[in-house]
Amino acid sequence: MSLWSDPRWSDALTRLPDYLGNHVRVSLTALALGLLISFPLALVARRRPLLRDAALGVASVVQTIPGLALLALFYPLLLALAAFSLRWFGVDFSAFGFLPAVLALALYSMLPVLRNTITGLRGIDPAIMEATEAVGMTARQSLFMVELPLALPVIMAGIRTAAVWVIGTATLSTPIGQTSLGNYIFAGLQTQNWVFVLFGCAAAAALALAVDQLLALIENGLKIRSRIRVALGAFGIAALILATLIPSMERARTSYIVGAKTFTEQYILSSLIAQRLQAAGLPASSREGLGSNVIFEALASNDIDVYVDYSGTLWLNLLKRADMLPRQGLLDALKTTLSDRYKITLLGELGFENAYALVMPRKRTEQLGIRSIADLASRAGSFVIAGDYEFFSRPEWATIKQNYGLAFRQQRQMQPDFMYAAVASGDVDVIAGYTSDGLIAKYDLVVLDDPKRAIPPYDAVVLLSPKRSADTALRDALKPLLGKINITTMREANLRASTNDGNSSPDSVARWLWDRISKK
Amino acid sequence: MNDAVPAIAYDHVCKTFKHGRVTALSDVSLTVAAGEFLAIVGGSGSGKTTLLRLTNRLLDPDSGTVRVHGDDVRKVEPITLRRSIGYVFQSGGLFPHMSIARNIGITPHLLGSSSTEISTRVAELLDLVRLDRAGRDRLPHELSGGQRQRVSVARALAAKPRIVLLDEPFGALDPLTRDALGEDYRALHRELGLTTIMITHDMAEALLLADRVAVMHNGHLIAQGSAQELSKNDNAYVRELLDTPRRQADRLQELLPKGPQ
DSSP, X not given: OOGGGOHHHHHHHHHHHHHHXXXXXXXXHHHHHHHHHHHHHHHHHTTOHHHHHHHHHHHHHHHHSOHHHHHHHHHHHXXXXXXXXXXXXXXXXXOSTHHHHHHHHHHHHHHHXXXXXXXXXXXXXXXXXXXHHHTTOOHHHHIIIIIHHHHHHHHHHHHHHHHHXXXXXXXXXXXXXXXXXXXXXXXXXXXXXXXXXXXXXXXXXXXXXXXXXXXXXXXXXXXXXXXXXXXXXHHHHHHHHHHHHHHHHHSOTTOEEEEOOSSHHHHHHHHHHHHHHHHTTOXXXXXXXXXXXXXXXXXXXXXXXXXXXXXXXXIIIISOOOSOOOHHHHHHHHHHXXXXXXXXXXXXXXXXXXXXXXXXXXXXXXXXXXOBGGGGTTTGGGOEEEEOTTGGGSHHHHHHHHHHTOOOSEEXXXXXXXXXXXXXXXXXXXXXXXXXXXXXXXTTEEEOBOTTOOSOOOEEEEEEOGGGTTOHHHHHHHGGGTTTOOHHHHHHHHXXXXXXXXXXXXXXHHHHHHHHHHTO | OOTTSOSEEEEEEEEEETTTTEEEEEEEEEEEOTTOEEEEEOOTXXXXXXXXXXXXXXXXXXXXXXXXXXXXXXXXXXXXXXXXXEEEXXXXXXXXXXXXXXXXXXXXXXXXOOHHHHHHHHHHHHHHTTOOGGGXXXXXXXXXXXXXXXXXXXXXHTTOOSEEEEESTTTTXXXXXXXXXXXXXXXXXXXXXXXXXXXXXXXXXXXXXXXXXXXXXXXXXXXXXXXXXXXXXXXXXXXXXXXHHHHHHHHHHHHOOOOOO
């Protein structure tokens, strides 16, 4: 199979209008907003040292916040603001996706515009500034006739830097629900789809370059007073925005939106749900790569309509419950609480659990006679355990250690994809893996029993937004999935998606999965 | 116009900078008659530039009054005042992104003249300062230093001011250009009936061009008068200033035989 006949290229291409359009809209809106704030601020601040230092200081500090964190911070902030506005003004707005992304990116664009505008204006020869006064210009005339034209190259350099930064950083707005070219990158990294990663990076770079060149055309036109060039540049940018509006106009506003978190299984399940809805004649689109704290709020505020979460996650992280109930009891309690507190419907379980579990190679457990976590207690002192970035700070880790009296020689944090290979090769002795991960079967690993129930059940459950709670068409379309996906099937699906070939896209795996469960 | 009213009168003006720590002018009184060409001579830091800038309110005095044609300048709107007084900087102060024509026509443009009026006026002025009309669309950096100063003089004259302030206008030019430009300006001053104040640190230039010379030192006006009057002054600084051109003239007299007649 040649490189170009790989079906992932055409898959990537069909998503381009949507991803690119959203990317252009969010980054150009952010850039315009950033300019609208920072340009006048620079004009006001240039001769006021205190304001100037304060504005540049704040903008510099913003710049040091990693883009992903800045974007993530805006979501809860806006959520609180939306609740406040609804309560006091009766005006509701969505804190999901576009708005937080635009605000965070606008903030990000401010430093280069502020700094270059101030530097450009202050760098003008004092003799020329005196001349503007001596010939009888007002401050305004001096600004527009002399200062801005002379500072133009420096100011435009700032705007162009801001544009490139914003377009690049906008790829990080995927986890807060804003579709962007980052969707390729997030999905590609999670599902080992390097075609997507490359495609996303190349598209973002091409867009940044195109906008930069259009701005250069405008700059050049302003400098040599060529109206044609300015008009061409402005027209280019306008055309870019317009072109990206067309595909989203076509998309029905009433379409069902399926959410997915940032890991492989979620991509597969959201594809599966979207395919089921489409098969039932319901228009569906997915919003992938959402942060785990973002996705539930998005569902509660009707920004997405359906997604799959896990009972233990909801219990511990969302409801902050410390008590442990048996599997069915926990599901029942969850169902009532979600409905009472959030008007969210727990439609049902898919049939498998994706829990944390302590995992070891089968051969090793047989040699050492280890069956459950309890058997580890005597050996933990000489063992090294590895987990993902959050495991060791999660409540169940504290419970495991306490209930079984475990004290490992060393704890190591790892990228989840690498843990399984590490334990299989003996680099570490035990890992905190995920029960539905396909790599468990691939490396011939076993999940250790948890007789003391330290780890809560993590049943995969389908959640519906408040708006869709009475939607029978939706319920009917999803019912055939409930209770049908067992752990072996899900592991195999996850394994298929983590290989790097043409049939490993979440869409193809979802079709395989449906094929598999519908035949039972 | 009443000749008895001086064109410019500084009356006991004082000016300090940096919150009073630096005194630029202390109690300076000086009048310039209408049609007069006054040169102010002094070293750097003598206060001569500060005094010039009080005239069109690029600066305001701490105390004392400045009158232009009898009116206290503080009662005149500074923008209006500046548009009515021509000003030439040492470095020219031309706007580097504007053509020669636009530079020259800037004050009439600010005053709201039509573009055809401005165009005619620019052509007139280019003739007046003896620049080629064809060069009107060139940018300042394409001209020589002398040409740039001619443009600067043309810009100062564009709105037909009665007063022109020259801030070391020929200081940065080579001697030949400097002499030619000085003579040309002197002629314009006479033809157009201008009142001119020129700042210079070169006593010879001052004596050759101006009707009257004022000498400033450390913020004080220490002497004023025609060449003859100054030569009778017994202030040490004034004598020192006059000695240099005198000595040079004598020495040149000896060295240079008369040129071919």
